[in-house]
Every structure is written in structure tokens, then in C-alpha cells.
Amino acid sequence: MKRILPLFILLFLAGCEKDSISYRMTAFINGNAWQCIMPVIVVENMKMVITGTSLDGRTIIITVNGISPGRYQLSAADGLAQCAALYKASLQASDEDAFASIDGSVTLSSVDQVNNRVSGTFQFSCYRNLTESVSITQGQITNAKITF
Template sequence: MKRILPLFIILFFLGCSKDSVMYRMTAFINGDAWQCIMPVIVVENMKLVITGTSLDGRTIIITVNGISPGRYQLSAAEGLAQCAALYKASLQVSDEDAYASIDGSITLSSVDQVNNRVSGTFQFSCYRNLTESVSITQGQITNAKITF
């Protein structure tokens, strides 16, 4: 028994493997670090809707008109937008802290439809009115899970 127990312990630890995939969504909002540890990505009508909420309630929502890798440009001009973004400063049910994007882009570097994962980068400027704006920079999406 004394010889078998160490063998079982060794086999037990060899059987353990790190099978979790690291996924997250990060950015800088007006220069302050922001992180969502569990972004939600939904595919609907050939569009990706990417939502990330930090622990303090700040939310970034990005809608991409496509599901293929590539660069998608934001535009305020009607008919030219390939994506859109929204920043909400809190979880309150109000649009007083909602900022809509008028310029920027998202680049989908990887859309893995076999493993249902998305990675990419984003940056954009959002405005609430003519005087209040939010700058979202150095945004990254890493191995986020797609929900169909």
C-alpha cells in the first residue's frame, strides 16, 4: 500500500491540467484602466454584439456589422457605419450617463467559429452632447466566447 499511494498521488496531479481558456475585455476610458472579466458576445442577423461590464458597472457595448475578421470603421455618416459603440458610466436605468460613438474602429483579428471565440482590438470616442465626451483607447478582446 505504501508503494501504491505515491503512485496514485503522482497520477492524480499529472491528470490535472489547466483547461480554462483565458478570456477578457480591457480598455482605457479617459486614461483610466477598465476591465471586464466575462464579456458577452452574441451573433444575431450576421452581426456581433459585444458587451462588457466592469465590476464598478461601467459598460461598453459594440455592435459589428459582420462576423468575419477585419477592420470595421465607425462613422456618423448614414449608411457608412460598419460598427457602432456605446459607453454607459453606470448600471442605472437612465440614458443620462450614456455616450454614443461617432468615430473609431474595431479590428476583429480572430473569429473562431469552430471554438466560438473572438479576439480583436478597438478604440473610439463617445459623446453625450456637444461638450461631454469619453475616449476609449487600447481596447482588447481576448478569446471571448460567442453565444449563438
């Protein structure tokens, strides 16, 4: 019995691991994988600003004009933007060096205002001038924490 008791205690403690919530923000930028470990989401005046920065300093900033689940579209032809995005290639990049979106969308699949979590997808085409562009595709936000 003395030999079995430590085994039972070890098995009991191993089974008591705390459930962790996995949260992240990922995308492909011009076909290259990009990942932010801890996205920051701020909600104010019925707008959601989602910011993610990778370890190498590449930053995606998304503004959504709403906080409800659904698809938010950006189209220069419509004249009304439901969302927008900026891409900065490094932390040292100025606002003038940022790539601004001219088309794209964000889909908020889940906005949990009880647990303050957001999940969804995004994709944008961003331009800095007439010749330089960045394609942000297959973007995903998973269980990101909302700050009000």
C-alpha cells in the first residue's frame, strides 16, 4: 500500500490541471505566416480596435465599426467602411510607412461579452502607394480578450 499511495497522489495531481483558454491572432502576409501571441482588443463607443504584433515587430491593426457578431465589409466603392486595417512592417515604421486597407472584411463569429472574448476571421488588401501592396489573408482571431 505504501508504494501505491504515492502513485495515486501523482495521478490525482496530474489530473487536476487547470483548463487554459488558448488565444491568438494569426494570418498570412504576402503568403508568409504571421502570428501574434497576445492580441489586444479595446472596445469604446461601439467600435472594436484589434491590435496584434508579432515577435519580429510586424503589426496588424483592425478597426471594426460594431461589436456584434457578423461580417463587416470594407469597400472603397461603397463609400461606407464597416471596418479598416493598417499594416506596419516594423515597430519603427511611422504612420506614413503604414499600409492602409482599401478592401477586405472582418467576420466576428463570436463576441462573448460575459467572458470578454472575441473570435473571428479577417482578410485585407493594403497599399502604401500605387506600387507597394500587402495581402493579408486567412486571418484568424481565437478567444482574444476584450478590454472595455
